[in-house]
Amino acid sequence: MPPFTIRFRKFVSLNTTIRLREDHMHVSLSDLLEGAPEPVLRAIAHILLAKLYKRPIDPTQNHRYKRFVTSSAVMRQTELTRSRRGSKRYLGPQGRYYNLEEVFESLNTRFFNGFMGRPQLTWSESLAKRLLGHYDPAHNTIVVSRVFDRPSSPRYAIEYLLYHEMLHLVHPVKMKGTRRCVHPAAFKADEGKFPQLKEALAFLKRL
Ligand SMILES: [Zn+2]
Known part of the structure; x- marks a missing residue:
C-alpha cells in the first residue's frame, strides 16, 4: 500500500479528489465531510479507491455515502457554507469545564442517530449574555457564549x-407570506423532544 496524505480543505462543495503520484496517494476532501460518521468516511475511501483502480463500487457503500450527502442537514450546511467564507478567530471547542465537541456528539447520538455532520464548534470570545448561542453559516460554526x-x-x-x-x-x-419564520412548527416540535426543556429555559431566564 502506498503512503497516504489526506487533507480536509475548504471547498465550497463536497468535492473529493484522489491522485496517485510517484507512489504516493493524495486525497483531498471537503471540510464539510470532516465531522462525518466513520462508516461514511469508510464508504468514501471505498468509492475513491474503486474509482482509482477502476473496480466495481459496492452498492451498499455507495448508498451509505449518497444517503449522508443528501440528508437535509448536510445539504443545508453545504448551501450555507457556499454562501460566504472568510477567516475569523474563535476560541475552539475545548473550554475550561466543557468540551463542545463531546457535548455535540452525545446529542448527535441521542437525537440524530449520529448522522449530523459536525460543524465547527466554539466558545465565544466574549462573555455575551444577550447572544447565548448562534449558528454562523459563513463559517459553518456554532458559537456558544x-x-x-x-x-x-x-x-x-x-x-x-x-x-x-x-x-x-x-x-x-420558512416564509409565511413576507415574514421569515425562523422557528417553524416542525422546529418547535423537535425542540419539545429535549427532556429538560423546562429546566433549561428557566436557567437561561435566571441568567
Ligand atoms: Zn433559534
Missing part, C-alpha cells in the same frame, strides 16, 4: 443551547 463554561452551569443548559442550534441546521427558515 463563554458564560456557560463554568461549573455552576448545568450540563442540560449547554446541551439545550447546542441542540437548539443543531435544529437550525435541520430546519430551514
